[in-house]
Amino acid sequence: MTQKIFDFIRKEQPQTPCLVLDLDVVRERYDALTGALPLAAVHYAVKANPAPEVVSVLRDKGAKFDVASPAEVDLCIGLGITPDRISYGNTIKKARDIRHAFERGIDLFVFDSEAELIKIAQAAPGARVICRILVSNKGADWPLSRKFGCSKEMAFDLLCKARELGLVPTGVTFHVGSQQKNVEAWDSAVELSADLFRQLEAVGIELSTINLGGGLPAKYSEDVSEIGEYAFAVMSSMTRHFGNFLPHMMIEPGRFLVGDAGIIHAEIVLVSKKAYDDDARWVYLDIGRFNGLAETEGEAIKYPIGTDLGSGANDNVPKGPVILAGPSCDSVDILYQETKYQLPLSLKEGDTVQLHAAGAYTTAYSSAGFNGIAPLAAHYI
Secondary structure (H helix, E strand, O other), X not given: OOHHHHHHHHHHOOOOOEEEEOHHHHHHHHHHHHHHOOOEEEEEEHHHOOOHHHHHHHHHHOXXXXXXXXXXXXXXXXXXXXXXXXXXXXXXOOHHHHHHHXXXXXXXXXXXXXXXXXXXXXXXXXOEEEEEEOOOOOOEEEOOOOOOOEOHXXXXXXXXXXXXXXXXXXXXXXXXOEEEOXXXXXXXXXXXXXXXXXXXXXXXXXXXXXXXXXXXXXXXOOOOOOXXXXXXXXXXXXXXXXXXXXXXXXXXXXXXXXXXXXXXXXXXXXXXXOOXXXXXXXXXXXXXXXXXXXXXXXXXXXXXXXXXXXXXXXOOOOEEEEEEEOOOOOOOOEEEEEEEEEEEXXXXXXXXXXXXXXXXXXXXXXXXXXXXXXXXXXXXX
C-alpha cells in the first residue's frame, strides 16, 4: 500500500468494498518497462483495468493499446487515442465488431483461424493481420487454455491465405500465460515465431512484427523477478533466434502495469467456526469471487492481505489460520481454503482488511449484481 492510498483511506473512509488505485504507480511501472525493454512498443491490455483514468494516464505516457471489444475501441477513441495506437487482439470477433473498429481507423487485427481471417477480409479489406500461435504456459499462475492460438503449421497456411485474401500478413503473436514467473518462458515461443518468419520468407511473405503478448507479473504473495531480468531474457531470446535483424516488437502488459497500483479495502462480515475443535476460523469478507476476486478460482492468484490490527512480518500480534470466503449465498464463493492465510486472532466483524496488488482483473471481473451485491466501487487517485 502506498502512502497515498493509506492517506486516502484514513481521510475519506470510503465505503467497503472498494478498489483504491494509485495512478502514480501505473506511471512508474510504465517507465520501468519502457526503460528495461525500449525496443518494444507497449500496448496496454485494456481488459486488465479499463478505467478511463488508467487509460488516460497511459495515453499521456505515450502507450499504445490492445483492445478486445467494441466498447474498448470506443473507450480509447473517445479518450482521444488515435487509431494507429490501437490493435484489436481478441481472436473471436463478430463481423460487425471488426467493421466497427475498421471504420474508426483501426487496421491491425489478430486472428487464429480461417473463419476469423475470412471475416476480417470481408469487414476490414486490406487490413494488417497477426496470427496467434499456441505456446506453452508452464510457469504461469493463471495459465491460458487452448481457446486462443493455433499450431505453427496452421499459422503458416493462414498467413499465406491472408495474402490471397488481400490482407497484409504482418506478424506472429503468442501468450506465455498470465502471471508468468519463469523469465525464460518466452524463449521457446520466440523460437517458434522465428521459424515461422523464415518459412514464410521462403515463399515471399516477409513478416515485420512479433507480438510478445502479456504475462509480465505483479507482486503477489510469492516473489517474482524484477522487470530487468525479464527484459534481459526476452532480448537474449530475440537476438538468439532472429540474429541482428530484429522485427518490430510489441508487448501487451496488463497485470504488470496496474496490478501493484491498487488495493481492495474490504470489511469483515463474520468470523466463525464450524466445530468447537476447528483450528481454522472462517473469515467472511464483503467481497468475494463474484464481485471482484474471480482470479481466486483454484486459489491461483494469492493476494497479500493486511489488516488494521497489523499482519506484517515484524509485528507480534498473535495469529492463526483462516479460511477466507465471500459474502454471497453461493457455496463456491470461497477465496482461500487450501492456502492457509495467517491473520490476527482478535479479528472481528467490522474490522477492515486490505488485499494488496489488486489493481488488475478485479473491477473488470466484478459482476453486475449477483445476489444484489453492487459491482466493485473504485477510486483512482
